[in-house]
Amino acid sequence: MSVGGERSRRFLAERARSMRASEIRELLKLTEGRDIISLAGGLPDPQTFPREELAEIARRVIIERGNQALQYSPTLGVTEFRRVLKEFLSSHGVTVNSGDDVIVTTGSQEALYLIAKVFVDPGDVVFVEAPTYLAALNAFRHYGAYFKSAPLDDEGMRTDVLEERIKEARREGRRLKLIYTIPTSQNPSGVTMSLERRKHLLELAEEYDLLVVEDDPYSFFTFEPVEAEPLKTLDKSGRVIYLGTLSKILSPGLRIGWALAESWVVTALELAKQSVDLHSSTLSQFIAAEAMRKGLVDKTVEKARTIYKEKRDVMLESLEEYFPNSCRWTRPVGGLFIFAYLPEGLDTKAMLPEAIERGVAYVPGASFFAEGGGENTMRLNFSYPTKEQIREGIRRLGLLIKEKVGG
Amino acid sequence: MSVGGERSRRFLAERARSMRASEIRELLKLTEGRDIISLAGGLPDPQTFPREELAEIARRVIIERGNQALQYSPTLGVTEFRRVLKEFLSSHGVTVNSGDDVIVTTGSQEALYLIAKVFVDPGDVVFVEAPTYLAALNAFRHYGAYFKSAPLDDEGMRTDVLEERIKEARREGRRLKLIYTIPTSQNPSGVTMSLERRKHLLELAEEYDLLVVEDDPYSFFTFEPVEAEPLKTLDKSGRVIYLGTLSKILSPGLRIGWALAESWVVTALELAKQSVDLHSSTLSQFIAAEAMRKGLVDKTVEKARTIYKEKRDVMLESLEEYFPNSCRWTRPVGGLFIFAYLPEGLDTKAMLPEAIERGVAYVPGASFFAEGGGENTMRLNFSYPTKEQIREGIRRLGLLIKEKVGG
Numbered sequence A, B: 001m002s003v004g005g006e007r008s009r010r011f012l013a014e015r016a017r018s019m020r021a022s023e024i025r026e027l028l029k030l031t032e033g034r035d036i037i038s039l040a041g042g043l044p045d046p047q048t049f050p051r052e053e054l055a056e057i058a059r060r061v062i063i064e065r066g067n068q069a070l071q072y073s074p075t076l077g078v079t080e081f082r083r084v085l086k087e088f089l090s091s092h093g094v095t096v097n098s099g100d101d102v103i104v105t106t107g108s109q110e111a112l113y114l115i116a117k118v119f120v121d122p123g124d125v126v127f128v129e130a131p132t133y134l135a136a137l138n139a140f141r142h143y144g145a146y147f148k149s150a151p152l153d154d155e156g157m158r159t160d161v162l163e164e165r166i167k168e169a170r171r172e173g174r175r176l177k178l179i180y181t182i183p184t185s186q187n188p189s190g191v192t193m194s195l196e197r198r199k200h201l202l203e204l205a206e207e208y209d210l211l212v213v214e215d216d217p218y219s220f221f222t223f224e225p226v227e228a229e230p231l232k233t234l235d236k237s238g239r240v241i242y243l244g245t246l247s248k249i250l251s252p253g254l255r256i257g258w259a260l261a262e263s264w265v266v267t268a269l270e271l272a273k274q275s276v277d278l279h280s281s282t283l284s285q286f287i288a289a290e291a292m293r294k295g296l297v298d299k300t301v302e303k304a305r306t307i308y309k310e311k312r313d314v315m316l317e318s319l320e321e322y323f324p325n326s327c328r329w330t331r332p333v334g335g336l337f338i339f340a341y342l343p344e345g346l347d348t349k350a351m352l353p354e355a356i357e358r359g360v361a362y363v364p365g366a367s368f369f370a371e372g373g374g375e376n377t378m379r380l381n382f383s384y385p386t387k388e389q390i391r392e393g394i395r396r397l398g399l400l401i402k403e404k405v406g407g
Helices: A003-016 A021-031 A051-069 A079-091 A107-119 A134-142 A159-171 A195-207 A263-276 A282-293 A296-322 A348-357 A387-405 B003-016 B021-031 B051-069 B079-091 B107-119 B134-142 B159-171 B195-207 B263-276 B282-293 B296-322 B348-357 B387-405
Strands: A100-105 A125-130 A146-153 A176-181 A211-215 A240-245 A257-262 A337-341 A377-381 B100-105 B125-130 B146-153 B176-181 B211-215 B240-245 B257-262 B337-341 B377-381
Touching: A051 A282, A051 A296, A051 B051, A079 A100, A079 A257, A079 A282, A100 A107, A100 A263, A107 A134, A107 A176, A107 A211, A107 A240, A107 A257, A107 A263, A107 B263, A125 A134, A125 A159, A134 B263, A146 A159, A159 A176, A159 A195, A176 A195, A195 A211, A257 A263, A263 B107, A263 B134, A282 A296, A282 B282, A296 A337, A296 A387, A348 A387, B051 B282, B051 B296, B079 B100, B079 B257, B079 B282, B100 B107, B100 B263, B107 B134, B107 B176, B107 B211, B107 B240, B107 B257, B107 B263, B125 B134, B125 B159, B134 B146, B146 B159, B159 B176, B159 B195, B176 B195, B195 B211, B257 B263, B282 B296, B296 B337, B296 B387, B348 B387
Parallel strands: A125 A146, A125 A176, A176 A211, A211 A240, B125 B146, B125 B176, B176 B211, B211 B240
Antiparallel strands: A100 A257, A240 A257, A337 A377, B100 B257, B240 B257, B337 B377
């Protein structure tokens, strides 16, 4: 380890001692490229990118279809890509009804933002999982959402608690708006919702007339079969807005996501998108259409599945080996993350500077909880680091935790 | 002309008879691909796209730098592209101060949206040109802007009127926020602001402590030399936010724009962008960096300049030949549009269905005026149609107008 590395760790650790939540992200940004093992990110493994094939597709698309691929395109998305995308979704178990439509977005982050822009007015209640995806919370928060959350267990969102929270919100006279969920390989927890819970969630949405936002970046590459179908497919009343993305099944750099929903919803999102960015990259959409049509997405998914399964297993084994018995963690069937619960009383945010000093970073879990709590949790990424880094990172973390708990 | 063409014209004309402003856009969308000459669009001529070179750049970028080019990238933009971009701007007369920074956006539309999101609170006064860019009005409007406008003449925005409007807004006790201007080859008017007016505008901004948003998609390919420097370069107090885009100087399909400003402004825009779309296409940014570095943007600009100058000249000649003497129009030194003023009393929105029936479309000018008026104006695009279409389109329009005014 270089002296420079040592010095920069000290510097970063210093900064970490007195920081607010938004600063954690900034700090973790700085750890990139240093000799710190980062289990904090959420990046796909570049090994999964089909470079040769994408290079050839990009070249041909520009040569043969450049007049369209390099031009402005409709706000809804490139017509041809939308057609191929609907076929892709249908053939992967996501029901596309005749009254449905799809809009292409600049990553699924933009879809979340547009949904918040269109549907959330200040004070509207948005029901979320605890923990949940931070960037979704931020998008809803920007438009004044009031959050009520339900915890997760091994079967996903506790819909019994969700029901209580809905009733509570109603008693409080609040305006109920939507349920946001990542049912498969949830971020940050890695948990997958059981079929029974999915059905219960939809029943509640039906009974209390709520929209459901199903955020689904991960279901196409689970490592083990998932019996539960997407909410979009189980839904009988057209209240699910289904979000997807190419980021984990082809390339995040294309920055292509989508929302599939009843066409009145899509039209509202289209209008909102018009003033936000007019449309998403035309070139990316042409490349994506070709990649889907040629089966390159399916091929990439196969490769990602193998790579991530191995890495997940290494992380699970390492946790077993190095973390004290007083910790527990999730066993995801997909996605990019394992979520760990340390003994009550340990504060992972306070512990982060020490971890960085020892050359390992993670995301403290508290900011994933919309209503507070989770101070003893951490999110651990297994997709980007190498297997050696995973093992060594978990070893260092384990040692640190053992010192803290004296175990 | 086919019967189908005739029939679809009738159908579209029918729809046009009773429509609201937002429906005009929808209608014009429908004219695409029919045998209607559209002078309504704002698309670059695909002839200007350097397909061969971009295809090769895309291929190489993905093969050689795929691990980064296909991956997530920072919200501010790809570091390398931002560096190349700053050099490009500097070498083209746009001053980049040491305290400045640049953020990459999903088209310059997103930059406009982020500026509105960050700076405009309900009731804030935004000063604009009359007419001005419709999508900018929509972005500001979304955040509750109160518009005050100043008309254009051959030297651009009437800054004497701007001064009156600023004083008026102050007397009314309103909160003054920013001036939005497209100083060079303005959209929709095609007018370029004189140096004297630019200086006056900046003096006013200084005196009344206003931000200035300089929207500059066109200044890199004016057909005749423009003596006036960018406001960003003339500005001495760091109050100009300078917006640019690749859409007219390389390819709109890459969907890459930028904002250059003091770094505190850029940091605020970065934070806003985080929840909107996280970042813009990484691949597009890698392609753009290579294209700028290799001089491909400059080469494209040269080609565009020649093509558009010829088309502009054909449109000016045709207007001279076919429009009645009671009309006047702008003589742009750049950009994509000519703006025509018909005799008072003529309503271009009411006239549009008849124009479509005769196989020519344009954009009625009224919606470009933030405070109303302009019912007798129209925007005419010369970049996309062929020279033959321009001549024939203007001939048909001229005939129609002559019938209306009886001469």
